[in-house]
Amino acid sequence: MIPATALFWIAIAMLALGGVLAALFFSLQEMSRSGLEELAAARGKASARRHVEKILDDVSGHATAVALPRIVCNMITAVASVIWVASVDGHGTPQVWDVVIGVAGASILIWVFGLVVPHSVATYAAEGTAYRWSWLIRACYIGQMPLRSVVRFFDEIVRRLAGKGPATQGEEIQAELMSVVEEAQHEGQFDKTERDMIEAVVSLRGTTVEQIMTPRTEVEALQLTNNLGEVTKFIKSSRHSRIPVYDGSMDQVVGMFYIKDLMRWLAGDGTRGAGKPFELKSILRPALFVPETKTIRELLAELVDKKVHIAMVADEYGGTSGLVTLEDIVEEVFGEIQDEYEIKEDDAPEIAVNQAARSAEIEARAYIDQANDELRSIGVTLPEGEDYDTVGGLIVTTLGRIPAVGETVTIGDAVIHIVEAEPTRVGRVRLESRAAEPEVTVTEPRPEEAVGEGRAE
Template sequence: MGDDHSHSSRGSATKSWLDRIAAIFTAEPQDLSDLVEVINEAAMRKLIDNDTQSMLQGVLDVSKMRARDIMVPRSQMATINIDQSLEQMMPLLLENNHSRYPVVNEDKDHIEGILLVKDLLQHSLQGNTEWNLRDLLRPAVIIPESKRVDALLKEFRQKRYHMAIVVDEYGGVSGLITIEDILEQIVGEIEDEHDDEEDVDIKKMASHVYQVSALTPVDEFNESFGTSFDEEEAGTIGGIVLHAFGHMPEKGETIELQNLTFKVSKANSRRLVQLQVIRAKTAADTSALQKD
């Protein structure tokens, strides 16, 4: 009897939640706040797990985004010049490990096309000593900064291309966007076999140099470095650093906080990923070096 009542209660709760979803779609809400509320309530009731909640929230977020919001900015685009030889390209290809690259003529406003590394590899294996890079290029897909991200994802899937060049209202190149950039808004950071493993939050690289995950909790960072960053300001050291910058920093930017130098080692359009932290050398360190 008790069990029947328990099953009935759970069934009623589930039905009530489903009824609410049905009611929302039937009512055709003017904004997404009702959907967000239902998703959050479903997570609280353990009807969906946290990962599912995050993915659903990501889908809703993508529906409000424009290409300019998540594109790789022009300054961070890895490009190949149309006049480069295979030998000249190799350092760039090995450093970035991308599957495709925009090919430019003189500057990034003049896109000749998109080079797929697999096309280059196939051509190289054929043993051709004389070849023209233009013959390997795929057409570049050009989109405006205002392009809706959800519409772009649909085009990526339907037309089977993976990269688009983003231009501003004057036709100048603003950046690029890939299908992976969009999917990461939904499922989070996508790591591949070329990405560095980041299982360890804090890794010592040299006597005063550390590699630190931006997701390192503030209390853990404070304990390791003897700092006093406020946990109320942000939960992770990446949040602290981002707040201090006041903007989304690019790779290589530095800032000094509490006698530490923070250098951005890895970042994407949405968040910091990896930081290099450098301790200032103390008088004791200098004295020890002089004795040596």
């Protein structure tokens, strides 16, 4: 039988080791990657720097590796405490009260020295703790290498059940940066506007051209022509100074028309001065084409390099998908910018709900989540999907084609009538709810209440 003194010191040792491992676990969750890198570079120990590099390659994996021995230490602390209490009481086998007293005492000690104190250490000295004990973190990680496949297996199952994609190192750094910004906002160092701007800048890495472009159906473009009257008429109706020019189809963009280039031509610069007739193609500038999948950050670098403010967006088949401008990128960071040439109008798609008729008039470009927010009042929830974002996309995906005006499609509790449509898209729809109306209960007054009211009169 182990002496009581030995049991006491085993419990204390396991409690201390569990506290250190808890501090390391919380430190790996709270620390700043850049702070740990700077600390390792400043201290100058080659072995510690190597440990830090390995830890930063898989922070979550090292945190998991530290968690298992921490749990084991806490369990040994509790068991040793129970046996020690029994030994002090002179019992060879722990009795019920020995277990109660031992577990209660161990729980309090583990809560204080295995949770409260380690969490405080991690809050105020996360990087220093992780650096100083980096050798122990690595030892736990290496010692559990045979178990890594089991950990990855269950991690993958949980990730798929949650519908999440595998996180990259860049995403982890981005999440860490945003957590720091949010904490600074709570402390009053940033206001909401500044926080939103920082978040927008950080997200530029993952935001694609497709997400901010003007779709093809809303692009104002000019058909190639040498009729100066048609060109000037188009300019009067347009709200833009840079206009794509196509030949026959929007898939055949031949260049970019800058109004200032026409002004130079009209002023006698170039071909007009030589007495040549107007030819639109002669004053066009080359069009820049970018893929839908290009990130905004890459697009910004290319626009700056090419010294242009506008680019055509090409889809995977080589057709024109839309148009993107430098202003679109700026608005992604600073929000909507209204210049003096833009018409001040509400660009939000119209969703007009008539609760009495249990129907709604909806612009098909309205996003599904926007529509559902309004349609809940008439008992309708449109299904969301990965293949579409808008009400029009839902209809086209359901039918497998673009419907004509007058057609009707039933989706769940909604009967959708096509009110406006073009050969290439759905414009406006009328939705009628088939959901059961909520029951209205009318409570009749009790006889004595009715009598009382009659007397009052």
